[in-house]
Every structure is written in structure tokens, then in C-alpha cells.
Amino acid sequence: MPDKLQENWCPTIIAFLCNWCSYAGADLAGTSRLQYPPSIRIIRVPCSGRINPQYIIKALVDGADGVLVSGCHPGDCHYLTGNMYARRRFSVLKHLLSVCGFGEDRVHFTWVSASEGGRFADVVEEVTEKIRKLGPALPPRDIAVDVKGVSIDGR
Amino acid sequence: MGDKLKQNDSPGVVQDFEEQERCIRLIAKELLSSDTVDVVIGFQEDDIGGSPIPLFARSPEQAEKLVWNENCWRNLAPYFKRFDGKVAVVAKPCDTRSIVNLIAENQLERENITIIGIECGGVLNRDGVLAHGCLGCTSTVPAIWDYPVAADGGKEFIGLPSPPSTDTFVDFNADSSREDRRNRFLREIDKCILCYSCRQACPGCYCESCFVDRKMTNWHQRDVDTGNKIAFHLTRAMHLAGRCVTCGACENVCPSGVSLKYIYDEINRFIEDQYDFRAGINADLPSAMNSFDQTDRDTGFLGGEGI
Numbered sequence A: 001m002p003d004k005l006q007e008n009w010c011p012t013i014i015a016f017l018c019n020w021c022s023y024a025g026a027d028l029a030g031t032s033r034l035q036y037p038p039s040i041r042i043i044r045v046p047c048s049g050r051i052n053p054q055y056i057i058k059a060l061v062d063g064a065d066g067v068l069v070s071g072c073h074p075g076d077c078h079y080l081t082g083n084m085y086a087r088r089r090f091s092v093l094k095h096l097l098s099v100c101g102f103g104e105d106r107v108h109f110t111w112v113s114a115s116e117g118g119r120f121a122d123v124v125e126e127v128t129e130k131i132r133k134l135g136p137a138l139p140p141r142d143i144a145v146d147v148k149g150v151s152i153d154g155r
Numbered sequence B: 001m002g003d004k005l006k007q008n009d010s011p012g013v014v015q016d017f018e019e020q021e022r023c024i025r026l027i028a029k030e031l032l033s034s035d036t037v038d039v040v041i042g043f044q045e046d047d048i049g050g051s052p053i054p055l056f057a058r059s060p061e062q063a064e065k066l067v068w069n070e071n072c073w074r075n076l077a078p079y080f081k082r083f084d085g086k087v088a089v090v091a092k093p094c095d096t097r098s099i100v101n102l103i104a105e106n107q108l109e110r111e112n113i114t115i116i117g118i119e120c121g122g123v124l125n126r127d128g129v130l131a132h133g134c135l136g137c138t139s140t141v142p143a144i145w146d147y148p149v150a151a152d153g154g155k156e157f158i159g160l161p162s163p164p165s166t167d168t169f170v171d172f173n174a175d176s177s178r179e180d181r182r183n184r185f186l187r188e189i190d191k192c193i194l195c196y197s198c199r200q201a202c203p204g205c206y207c208e209s210c211f212v213d214r215k216m217t218n219w220h221q222r223d224v225d226t227g228n229k230i231a232f233h234l235t236r237a238m239h240l241a242g243r244c245v246t247c248g249a250c251e252n253v254c255p256s257g258v259s260l261k262y263i264y265d266e267i268n269r270f271i272e273d274q275y276d277f278r279a280g281i282n283a284d285l286p287s288a289m290n291s292f293d294q295t296d297r298d299t300g301f302l303g304g305e306g307i
């Protein structure tokens, strides 16, 4: 990847935001006219507990450069406990991705409340920067080509 | 039949398959003739010479056909759900863990199932080597049982030694690089043909409608390419997180020799470490992914603890 392309390249990041906190936080960032990179495509969900890990896996497999997931801070869930279940799910998913060496540095989880417009802009900035460093995601269909170059030991 | 397993090298403690088989038949016949159960699920010889296949014995005469030997690697748990009445099952320790899991998830009524729990020091898979789930298995004694069948055929479990472990992914994970992990995963799924046998054999994969079969929402494309294989295996691993009982059935049945149990083992270790939960031990506890604790850590979150 030539450096120049990388500098101008803006990743496509799928952002799953909880309706009650993070989506409102993103709204606040907008109404406060805070600047953040135009990299995210927001999908509004009722609760972080509604986010099936499969959504994240599908986004990665279908070629998203990154995924950002954000919900209410633990204890602030509109449905009381949705984000508590979500926390375990996301921790396990992140570990699973790291065990498989597939996409663990492209998936990011965080908590943003409705009043944290500034924090939302910072999070998007941070995540975009992290993913920009990684470069565009290799389309998973092409990964098999990669495997051929790997020494296959006996199995 | 009758050969002692090679890996059982501690002298004096050997598993007597023939004696166990005799006990299983006795118990099964008694259960059936007293009408305690409608059917006994166990193993029978395969007519075409493969590994023993499931037997559904409904009469004491049919129970004569029950066998138990070192080739009985199949996990019988996926078969219980087909029966409404009272069922007895011949269960290895890994099968009993699957049963505990099914009871915990309200898929089985404890009173409807009679467990003939067998002490087992490891079985051989189709290739005649120690089965995948047995490598490093730490429970040689059933998790629950109604009728115990100890290694010597008695009623007191004698505590068989655990079979050796050849591949501890915990070690691999601790000192492998991201590249190593990625290569190992891709090398395994490269062999996969998306036949879904692993799902079919898994005692935890009992959904009536699996995400790979749903066409309307198009969750899962059927083309056998790396992306779809990644999607299938990652999603299955997520569905089994905190529920996998490490029976190894998924690897034993795979026609292409895909060996991904190391991932399930590692996720199990992670869940035990983080949430202090192990699947298939206590039927009264909800599984780790079905519960939470206010004090859970933000492991893997931005600014949270790393992994």
C-alpha cells in the first residue's frame, strides 16, 4: 500500500449505536458542530444487548474496514441490564477474533452516553486513526490466496 | 474389541470394556422389562464395519445388541430430543456433560432421563487414535448419573487417569504471534467444505432453525469461500461460547479433518477465567452468556483491559 494512498484513504467503519445513549451522543456531537472523520456508517439499534455478534462478524466478512460498537455505560441501560449481557458477549467476541487472528484490531467496543458528544467525536477519531493505520481490509474471499503462501505443516 | 487402550499406561488401572458392556446390558434389560423407560439409547455394531452406531432399544431382546467398546466415540446427546417419553441413555462423561447442559437450557426434563453413567478413560476415533475430545480430557467420571458403571464394571468409580494432552492451545495462544494464530485458523478452515456435520453432531447445536439454513434473511451464503467459512466458524464458536462441553464430536465427525476444537477450548478457558463458569457441571446455573455480573470487567473494550 503506497503511503500517499493511505494518507488520503478514509476507512468504512460500521457503527452499531444504541438508540438511547450513543446515538444521542452522536446527535449531540452533530448539533454541537464537533468535527470528526466521515468514516462511520451508523446503524441504530434499540440496545447494545440487541447487537447479535453475527452482525459484527457479517460486517467484517462482507468487507467493512472496521466496526465500532457503542452503548450506554454499565448501569445506565434504558432496559436496565441489556448492556450487561452485551459486555460479556463483546469481551468473548473480541477474544475469539484474537484467537483466530482475524479482525480483532478492526473491532472496537466502547460506552458513550447521551451527554458525551465530545467523547463520541474523540472515539470516532481514535478508531478511525487505528484502522487507517491497518489499511483497507483484505476481502475475505481473497484470503485463500494468502494461505497458499503459508507453510503448511504436515496436517 | 477387548484391546486395552494404549494410552492407559498406569499399571493396575485399566478399563474393562467387556465387563462394562455386560453391566450396561443388564441395567438396560432391567429398565426395559420393568417399564421404567420406553427406550434405551446406546451403541450397536455397525453392519458395514464402521464405528458403533446408535441403538434405540425398546425391548429387553433388543437390549442384547447393546455394545460398549473403545470405538464408541459418538456423542449420543443429539438423539435424546427426538423422544418425548422416558429415555435411558448410555453416557460417557462427555455425554453426561452435554446432558447437564441440555437440562440447564430447559431442553430436557431431568425426571424423563435415566443416565447410565460410564467411567471412561478415553476412546478411539474413526482413525483408531485417541479421539479429539479425549486429548487432555480431565473428567473420566460422569457429571451426573443414575446407574454408575465403573471402569472395572463395579458401582464405585475407581478414578481412571486422564488421557494425555498433546495440544494445549492455552500454551500456543500465550506464546504465538498474531500471524501464527491467523495461519493456524486459516489453514484449518481451508479444508472445510461447509457440510455442517460439525453442527449436526454437536450436542449444543440443537436449534430447530440454524442461521446457516435460513434463506430469507440471507445470513449466510452457501458458496464455499473463505469469507463464508470464517462467518460460519466464528458464529458457531460464538453460539457455543460458555456452552461447549469439549466433547470433540465436531472434530470426530468432520470429513475433512478440520480441527478447530482448540478455539472452543481457548474460549472456555477465557470464560472460566473471566466469569468463573464451566459448562456441563451444574444444571442449576445459567450459562455464562445467559447471565451477567455487575462487576464484570470491560475486557477488550477501548481503554479497558487488554486481552
Ligand code: SF4
Pocket: B133, B198, B201, B202, B203, B204, B205, B240, B243, B244, B245, B246, B247, B248, B249, B250, B251, B261, B264
Ligand atoms: S463444539 Fe464440538 S466439542 Fe464443543 S460441544 Fe459441540 S461438538 Fe462438542
Ligand code: SF4
Pocket: B191, B192, B193, B194, B195, B196, B197, B198, B199, B250, B253, B254, B255, B256, B257, B258
Ligand atoms: S464438519 Fe468439517 S467440513 Fe463439515 S462444516 Fe464442519 S468443519 Fe467444515
